[in-house]
Amino acid sequence: MTSAQVEPMTAPESAPPPGRAAPGRNRSTPARRLVPYGYLSPTILLVVVLMVVPIVMVVGYSFRDNVIIQENSVFAGFANYAEVLTDLDFLAALKNTAIFISVSTVAHLVLGLAFAMMLNTRLLGGVAKAVFRIVYILPWLFTIAVIAVIWRLLLDPSGVVNYILQTLGLVQEGVNWLGDPATALWAITFVNIWSGYPFFMISLLAGLQGIPGDLYEAAAVDGASPLRRFLNVTLPQLRPVIIGMAVLDLIWTSQQFALIWMMTGGGPLNATEMLSTYTYKLGFSEYEFATASAAAVIVLLLTMVLAFFYVRQQRER
Known part of the structure; x- marks a missing residue:
């Protein structure tokens, strides 16, 4: 009796999982x-045409x-570059810009956090919070042109602000807030703070509600007292939001x-001259496009330094 030959068994080919192609x-x-x-x-083309090419041209100029x-x-x-960096008007614009952005940023953070905590408290009802939200967010709804026109009328020597101050006995006569070199920079800084704090308020309110x-x-x-809870709980939790927003x-x-140009035009006597208005005047009032390009490159480099810190903070976050 002969033994039957047994053919070797081969494993069946397994089918690839659903949604995955075979090897x-x-x-x-x-x-x-x-x-x-x-x-x-399309996006790359727009970025190249609208950003990369103009930047390269300005650097070349x-x-x-x-x-x-x-x-x-x-x-x-x-x-x-040497002409710009030794220009007294540029140095004045650099100083004014430093004061303008530092005071505005600190005030935006303080006011935004204060109003955000007010809207996040349990002491206010739903209707009261809705009303306050509408009131607090109103400055953010106006365009820059409307804000400039409104505040130029309010800060006029015969405007509402001087009328209120005279009624309270704080001033004897109308103050030319935008025409006096001693007050013009602080006046436009106040207007910028008033128009920009709602964005901080909304962002910080979202951060508070996420704690x-x-x-x-x-x-x-x-x-822990309320102050200790604020210092040890609220601020550490809001730290990434605060740094990014700042x-x-x-x-x-x-x-x-736009706000500075429509309110003071950089005057009086360069009291409100900023790097943006200084560059604009060089290019489109004095037609010194080469010098204006150098000033624009300097502003670009300063902005890139701030952008570097922002990107690094976001990556760490």
Whole structure:
């Protein structure tokens, strides 16, 4: 009796899981690899045309002279930068910009946090919170042009602000807030604070509402006072939001132009001259496009320093 030959058993091929291609079949072709770049191409084109090309042109202009007539344009090296950095008007604009953005940022944070905590408290009912939210957010709803016109009328020597101060006996006669070099910078800083704090308030209110209530309950059980709970619970939890908003506000405020130009135009006597208005006047009032390009590059570098800290903070977060 002969033994039957037994053929070796082979394991059946397992089917690939659903949604996954079989091995050797998921190799993307070069055309498929280019598909994502095809979707991104309109955005990349807009960024290149509207941002990269103008920046490269301005940087190129900053190293040349007589850029209006390209045939007579000559390489000037760092002469335009030296002229800008030694200009007394530029130094005054740099000082005014530093005061303007630092005071505005600190006031935005303080007012935004104060109003956010007021709207987040349990002492106010739902209707009261809704009313206060509408009132507090109103300055953010106006455009810069409307804000400039309103406050120019309010701060006029015969305007409402002087009328109230005279009624209270704080001043004897109308003060020209925007025409006096001693008060013009602080007046536009106040207007910028008034128009910008609602954004901080909304952002910080969202951060406050995201803090777990268990942290406050644990701190209260440990006997922490309201001040200690604010310092040890609220501020540490809001630290990422506060730092991010502060850096963003420094960048935005340093680029403020419309409000200053429509309220004072950089005057009187350069009392409210900012880097933005200084660069604009060089380019479109004095037609010194090469020098204006150098000033614009300096402003760009200062802004990039702030942007670097913002990006690093966001990555750490």
